Amino acid sequence: MKKKKSVVSRYNRWGYIFLIPFAVVFVIFQLIPLVTTIYNSFFENYMSGLKKVGPNFVGLANYGKLLTGGDLGKYFGNTMIMWILGFVPQIVLSLLLSAWFTNPQLRLKGQRFFKTVIYLPNLIMAAAFSMLFFTLFSKGGPVNSILISMHIFKDKYDFMAHIGSVRGLVGFMNCLMWFGNTTILLMAGMMGIPDSLYEAAEVDGATPGQIFWKVTLPLLKPIFIYVLITSLIGGLQMFDVPQILTNGSGDPMRSSMTLIMYLNKHLYSKNFGMAGALSVMLLILTGILSAIVFRVTAKDEVQ
Amino acid sequence: MKKRMMALVSLVLAGAMVLPTAAFAGETEAAAGADEGKVLNIEVWNEEFKSRITDHYPGYEATDDTHGKIGDVTVNWIITPSDDNAYQNNLDTVLPGNVDAAADDKVDIFLIEADYALKYVDADANVAMPLKDLGITDEDLSKQYQYTKDIVTDANGDLRAASWQACSAGLIYNREAAKEVLGSDDPAEVQKAVADWAAYNETAAKMKEAGYLMTSTVNDTYRVYSNNVTTPWVVDGKVTLDDNIKKWVDDSKAQVDAGETTTADLWSDDWSKGFYPDGKVFCYFGPAWLINFSMHADDEKSIAAQGGWGLTTGPQGFFWGGTWICAAQGTDNPTLVKDIILTMTTNDDVMKDIAQKDSDCVNNKDVLAALAADESGNLAVLGGQNPYEALAAGAENVDMSKTSPYDQGCNEEFQGAMKNYFDGNASYDDALAQFKTAIVEKYPELTTD
Numbered sequence: 001m002k003k004k005k006s007v008v009s010r011y012n013r014w015g016y017i018f019l020i021p022f023a024v025v026f027v028i029f030q031l032i033p034l035v036t037t038i039y040n041s042f043f044e045n046y047m048s049g050l051k052k053v054g055p056n057f058v059g060l061a062n063y064g065k066l067l068t069g070g071d072l073g074k075y076f077g078n079t080m081i082m083w084i085l086g087f088v089p090q091i092v093l094s095l096l097l098s099a100w101f102t103n104p105q106l107r108l109k110g111q112r113f114f115k116t117v118i119y120l121p122n123l124i125m126a127a128a129f130s131m132l133f134f135t136l137f138s139k140g141g142p143v144n145s146i147l148i149s150m151h152i153f154k155d156k157y158d159f160m161a162h163i164g165s166v167r168g169l170v171g172f173m174n175c176l177m178w179f180g181n182t183t184i185l186l187m188a189g190m191m192g193i194p195d196s197l198y199e200a201a202e203v204d205g206a207t208p209g210q211i212f213w214k215v216t217l218p219l220l221k222p223i224f225i226y227v228l229i230t231s232l233i234g235g236l237q238m239f240d241v242p243q244i245l246t247n248g249s250g251d252p253m254r255s256s257m258t259l260i261m262y263l264n265k266h267l268y269s270k271n272f273g274m275a276g277a278l279s280v281m282l283l284i285l286t287g288i289l290s291a292i293v294f295r296v297t298a299k300d301e302v303q
Numbered sequence: 304m305k306k307r308m309m310a311l312v313s314l315v316l317a318g319a320m321v322l323p324t325a326a327f328a329g330e331t332e333a334a335a336g337a338d339e340g341k342v343l344n345i346e347v348w349n350e351e352f353k354s355r356i357t358d359h360y361p362g363y364e365a366t367d368d369t370h371g372k373i374g375d376v377t378v379n380w381i382i383t384p385s386d387d388n389a390y391q392n393n394l395d396t397v398l399p400g401n402v403d404a405a406a407d408d409k410v411d412i413f414l415i416e417a418d419y420a421l422k423y424v425d426a427d428a429n430v431a432m433p434l435k436d437l438g439i440t441d442e443d444l445s446k447q448y449q450y451t452k453d454i455v456t457d458a459n460g461d462l463r464a465a466s467w468q469a470c471s472a473g474l475i476y477n478r479e480a481a482k483e484v485l486g487s488d489d490p491a492e493v494q495k496a497v498a499d500w501a502a503y504n505e506t507a508a509k510m511k512e513a514g515y516l517m518t519s520t521v522n523d524t525y526r527v528y529s530n531n532v533t534t535p536w537v538v539d540g541k542v543t544l545d546d547n548i549k550k551w552v553d554d555s556k557a558q559v560d561a562g563e564t565t566t567a568d569l570w571s572d573d574w575s576k577g578f579y580p581d582g583k584v585f586c587y588f589g590p591a592w593l594i595n596f597s598m599h600a601d602d603e604k605s606i607a608a609q610g611g612w613g614l615t616t617g618p619q620g621f622f623w624g625g626t627w628i629c630a631a632q633g634t635d636n637p638t639l640v641k642d643i644i645l646t647m648t649t650n651d652d653v654m655k656d657i658a659q660k661d662s663d664c665v666n667n668k669d670v671l672a673a674l675a676a677d678e679s680g681n682l683a684v685l686g687g688q689n690p691y692e693a694l695a696a697g698a699e700n701v702d703m704s705k706t707s708p709y710d711q712g713c714n715e716e717f718q719g720a721m722k723n724y725f726d727g728n729a730s731y732d733d734a735l736a737q738f739k740t741a742i743v744e745k746y747p748e749l750t751t752d
Contacts, residue, residue, distance in 0.1 A: 046747050046748075047395070048746065048747075049425065049428065049708055050395060050398070050399065050422060050423070050425065050428035050430060051427065051428065053747075069740075071740065135572075138571070138572060138573060139565070139567065139573050140573045140576060141572075158566075158726070161566065161722075161726040161728065162728075248387070249719050251719065251722065251723060251728075252722075252726060252728035252729070253723045253728050253729045253733065253734075253737060254737060255728075265741070265744040265745075266744060268388065268712075268744070268745050269744075269745055269746060269747055271744075271747055274747070
């Protein structure tokens with residue numbers, strides 16, 4: 001009896017040994033930075049030119065400044081608006097495409113080709129993608145020239161000087177970059193649904209629309225929640241696309257400044273205190289939002 | 304016996320061969336000892352200074368794109384572009400520990416611009432060597448313009464950098480447009496039409512009627528206003544707005560609303576459209592280097608290549624740019640650094656070469672006077688006009704007493720925030736509030752109200 005137990009525990013040891021690489025990487029690159037970020041958020045610590053100010057312990061003063069500054073809500077709003085502008089068309093497009101791709105009755109030709117093509121935008125670096133759009137949509141850029149020569153616009157339209165067009169472009173770019181990825185995830189989910197359910201629905205006389213709404217979607221829920229939460233977290237961390245598109249300004253009037261762009265503003269003076277406080281708030285915010293999404297969408301599973 | 308003899312002879316012979324070499328080696332070592340480190344590291348943000356050294360420093364040989372040789376010293380060019388503050392971030396990382404760095408890694412020379420010069424010549428920061436520590440005297444620099452020295456003088460009165468440029472600037476106008484609208488492209492005649500801001504604004508309206516933009520963007524005129532302020536951006540830790548800056552906002556808003564200029568960024572494609580005849584832009588504001596270095600003079604379709612620009616003083620005098628050479632504290636090549644600074648910023652022949660080859664308005668009163676006096680100062684990009692008398696007069700009048708260490712950030716953020724007002728996305732007060740927010744983010748130690 002005693003001997004048997006020790007064999008098992010010796011065997012279990014391998015589990016821990018195999019976990020070491022992950023644990024070491026996690027502690028060095030995730031846990032320690034996380035803890036020091038929280039630690040830093042309680043200090044006044046920045047550079048003024050070549051002079052260092054601090055670190056002086058200031059308690060919660062950095063958080064106070066962030067909350068009373070009044071702009072945090074605005075940047076959070078910007079981030080969410082631009083995320084929704086990108087996510088809604090993206091999820092609609094992805095659902096449609098993945099339903100088509102997985103529908104055995106359609107037997108689409110060239111599926112491999114299209115799956116590759118829709119994934120391609122994601123392979124381009126976001127910064128390069130954004131730079132490309134900046135050039136295309138600049139006042140003297142090709143989009144303006146084409147629209148004017150087609151007599152759609154009379155005058156050059158300054159896309160970068162209007163709130164709607166800047167946010168719209170950010171949303172459009174995010175949608176374009178990520179719908180391929182989402183399509184592939186949703187397809188994986190749809191292919192996991194047993195054919196027998198579809199066949200049963202067909203035998204019962206359900207229309208394709210009914211099959212999609214009543215069979216596919218409910219069974220897709222776990223994957224759907226995964227897509228929603230990862231996209232939400234990615235959305236909250238939105239940075240490179242609007243940063244490059246607006247040259248870091250978030251203009252017009254900071255209406256396209258995201259939370260991470262705001263964080264980046266504090267790094268000019270290497271203001272680790274304020275940046276740390278903002279990061280901690282972002283962490284809490286992400287946790288709360290993810291919890292809400294999970295509660296709302298996965299109510300059945302939780303109960 | 305014979306064998307032993309042979310061995311002795313060969314030993315002597317071998318010794319005879321080795322000894323002189325050893326003696327010679329000792330000599331070169333002594334010579335090298337006088338000239339210190341073997342690697343000269345130079346921190347720059349673009350190719351400008353490298354091309355000046357390549358063209359004008361005697362004995363410099365380029366070995367590849369980022370390396371060269373002066374005698375037996377390897378010159379290592381470390382180029383970090385200015386975008387997103389990357390150049391200064393890099394300096395801020397390497398300079399404070401430069402004294403303790405390994406000999407071959409020590410920064411020996413770094414360059415700075417007027418916008419942030421005060422940060423690096425600061426006596427407390429002490430990252431740039433006082434020039435007197437290198438053995439450079441006031442006498443050596445006597446032909447330089449006072450403003451180029453004022454800006455790099457620290458609180459103790461020590462000079463910590465020197466420049467080969469005196470970037471006094473003017474209004475660069477399109478001769479074609481001047482003939483068409485003002486009836487003459489003579490600098491004196493054009494000057495009458497832009498003599499002050501009231502006249503300038505009237506001319507802008509005429510240009511608009513003739514289908515020209517007055518300037519490519521509102522940011523073109525910004526430096527003219529901001530160089531003529533009566534209070535610095537920051538007084539006792541508080542950000543203050545000068546009346547002349549406010550005047551820039553009002554004049555610019557009126558011009559944007561009237562369609563006489565745009566709100567494009569400097570250096571953007573929309574800004575540089577006017578470098579070509581089809582861009583239909585009447586004027587740019589800048590020093591001579593702008594035409595030569597930035598206005599596509601190497602493209603034969605450009606106005607610059609056709610000699611189609613003229614230069615006049617404009618509504619107010621100002622300067623733009625200029626690059627100062629600093630000796631990094633901790634350098635292991637002080638003799639060579641001293642020679643580079645003296646050669647590039649005080650040698651009359653080198654300065655004249657630079658002026659003629661690169662159109663730099665050089666920081667040397669004698670050379671500028673000589674260039675103004677005869678045809679050697681005529682510039683092809685200006686259609687043969689000799690701008691040096693005007694530029695020299697401008698350089699005498701530049702006043703650097705209203706600068707603060709925060710100027711670069713303040714200027715950038717102010718122009719950025721006001722773009723919202725010009726574009727109609729915000730009221731003036733809202734745009735100003737955004738400027739203040741941005742300033743406190745950049746410089747947490749400042750207050751705005």
